[in-house]
Amino acid sequence: MISFQNITKVYKSGISPISALEDVSFEINQGEFVSIVGRSGAGKTTLFKLFLAEEKPTSGQIFYEGQDVHKIKSEQLPYFRRRIGAVFQDYKLLGTKTVHENVAYIMEVMGATEREINKDVTKVLEITGLAERANNFPEELSGGERQRAAIARALIHRPDIILADEPTGNLDPFHTKEIIKLLDTINQMGTTVLLATHNKDIINTLKKRVVTLEQGRIIRDEERGKFAL
Amino acid sequence: MFLISLKRIAKSGWKGFRRQGGLSFATIFIMVLTISLATSMFLAQKTSQFLVASLKEKVDMYIYFKQELSSDDILIVKDELSKMPEVKEVLYVSREEALDKFTERHKEDEAIMDSLEELGRNPLLASLNIKAWEATQYAAISSFITDSPFNDLVAKVDYQQKKSAIDKIFSLTDSINMAGIVFSIGFALVAILVAFNTVRLAIYNAREEIETMRLVGAANWFIRGPFLFQGILAGLFAVAVTMLIFGIGLYFLGPHLAILIPGFNIFSYFIGNILLILLIQLVAGVGLGVISSWIAIRKYLKA
């Protein structure tokens, strides 16, 4: 379903070019739960950015259902992105909107009715433990609460794929367990999940496929991976 | 779907407008300045038109006839002149009327009155007072008379004397108009640039949000919509504020201006043309808001 083919990404912005990914190839099947593991700077976020077509690869291609993601026309790109629910490492919540509005935004974009939106948002905020914070602005939330709001936004529209970039980085063990359980449940209902993490406990309890990145290269790809760096 | 999106865009625009009160206030403030400028330009233009018209009204021409002519002869000339397309109005001033006017005007001046009495007769000539439609037409009327058979009856044409004054008025109003236009265009450009930059700054502040909206799959028009709506809102508020300022300001300024330019009441002119002024302001305010937002956001919506 998703296929990364010989992806190389070199950032040329600074004084010296930074090679973030080098010749990365792997495939993800529909309904899979894949953890991407690697030290900070290994290239996990870059991989997600490339898949969302936020960045272009220096070379190589990414296919989603046979379509080269970077050849999608700009008018069609929003429709592709709506099939993905992304939890960004830096949350990317809309600062001028409340938690409720942030989570509702994608449903508004997709043209859902007010009733559907209110029903679903209320439910998702309850699941992520944010019901009390619905009318607060992101800057009024703690780091953990922001992270959960970002997760709520990624789930709300029932995307085909979830990209979760270190979604538990700011959470306490209780909420970490809850969120991983939630991702697992969603995955069991058929959603493909890509989880970038460097949390050892998560990987070891999940017992799912683990792709390990080191300095932009895949050094391991195991079906029932254990955490090892 | 379309209506629901439109409603959402409006709602989101309104919320953003309210929540970023400081920024909205700054935008409105700058726009008030710009719209005030447009309105002032309009009013100044109208004031100067009124001024020029009343000056032109004062420009006229006298044809003096030889003393021995009867009023019937002069009235024939009057009829001929009235037929000229350039002539707006011809008034016959008899010798007696001329004398009455003269004494009226100089009754304070003893020296003149004494010498008039000493003379013992009416020294003044009968004349035709001619008003043309346009001040530039006096030359044509003047040469019509000199070339016509009536020329023998004419003692003098009091146009040459006024010619230089007329020319002066015209070169003056022309250069005032030119200076006004150049000045206004310069000012308008500055005001538009400042307003545009204010809007651009507001959108620059939102660039990360715009990027996020794109990443979660919002179509460009759905992202742009609320910003355009905020531009419209800022424009509308600015128009309301400007209207208030001008309404109150001109109400108090009117009487003072009327002393300088008799017969011109700027406040009643403002009220009389309120719809046109409102239209100018709306075009300036809302147009500026929408166009600036459109241009400013374009940069962040490119792929």
Ligand SMILES: Nc1ncnc2c1ncn2[C@@H]1O[C@H](COP(=O)(O)OP(=O)(O)O)[C@@H](O)[C@H]1O
């Ligand atoms: N926009 C960028 N410009 C330049 N270098 C970048 C940029 N984004 C990431 N990098 C570099 O690319 C490498 C991989 O980064 P990243 O994908 O964020 O890693 P991870 O998410 O695994 O921590 C790092 O060395 C980082 O410094």
Ligand SMILES: [Mg+2]
């Ligand atoms: Mg990262």
